[in-house]
Every structure is written in structure tokens, then in C-alpha cells.
Amino acid sequence: MKKLFKDWIPLSADMLVQVLLPVILFISLWMASILLPKLQRVESAASWSVFSVAVVASIVGIVLLFLARLPLYRQRKFFSFGPRLLDGPHRRLYWLAYCFVGASVFLLLSLLAVLQ
Numbered sequence: 001m002k003k004l005f006k007d008w009i010p011l012s013a014d015m016l017v018q019v020l021l022p023v024i025l026f027i028s029l030w031m032a033s034i035l036l037p038k039l040q041r042v043e044s045a046a047s048w049s050v051f052s053v054a055v056v057a058s059i060v061g062i063v064l065l066f067l068a069r070l071p072l073y074r075q076r077k078f079f080s081f082g083p084r085l086l087d088g089p090h091r092r093l094y095w096l097a098y099c100f101v102g103a104s105v106f107l108l109l110s111l112l113a114v115l116q
Contacts, residue, residue, distance in 0.1 A: 017079070035108075038115040047111060054107035061100030068093035 039051065068090045072080055083094040 035112060038112065041115065047114070050107055050111050054104045054111065057100050057107065058104035061097045061104060064093055064097035064100060068097055 068083075068086065071087070071090055072078075072085055077085065083091040086094055
């Protein structure tokens with residue numbers, strides 16, 4: 001199997017995750033510091049319902065993504081990108097998971113735009 005990222009990333013996959021984990025944590029905390037004060041100002045039930053639908057959609061998407069990638073996890077392939085190694089049904093489940101996650105991101109961004 002051809003290694004796609006071996007030519008331009010000098011770190012192994014596990015070291016790359018360890019290096020990028022603080023960056024991801026910092027970005028998550030930064031986004032939470034922007035969103036949470038705005039959510040404290042929300043008084044309408046419609047905004048809270050949009051927020052709760054977005055959170056539920058993201059949780060469903062994450063669970064579906066885990067189930068779609070479960071055959072790869074059983075083969076001990078933890079750091080593969082994209083659905084190219086998945087079979088047909090798991091590939092459809094993979095894209096369905098990304099639809100849920102994308103809908104969640106869209107709802108959260110639209111809620112953020114409304115709250116400003």
C-alpha cells in the first residue's frame with residue numbers, strides 16, 4: 001500500500017497526533033470562549049432548540065463515523081484518511097456520518113451568526 005503522507009510529513013502518525021493534539025485543544029477552547037458567552041445571552045427557546053438539535057446531530061454523526069470505521073479499527077488501521085479502504089455499506093455510513101456532522105456545523109454557525 002502506498003503511503004500518501006510519508007513524503008512530506010517527517011513524523012510518524014502517532015507522533016503527528018501527539019504534536020497536533022495541543023493545537024486542536026487550543027482551537028476548541030478558543031471557539032468555546034467565543035460561543036459560550038453568546039449562549040448565555042440566549043433567551044428564546046428556539047435558539048436553545050437549534051443548539052440542542054445541532055449537538056444531537058453531532059453526537060449521531062460521531063457515533064456513525066465510529067461504526068463506519070469499525071472494520072478499519074479491527075484491522076488495526078487507526079490513522080487512515082478517507083473512505084478509500086472501506087467496503088460499500090461502510091462507505092455509505094461514512095458519508096452519512098459526515099452529513100450529520102456537516103449539518104451540525106451549519107446549525108452552530110448559523111446560530112453563532114444570529115447571536116451576534
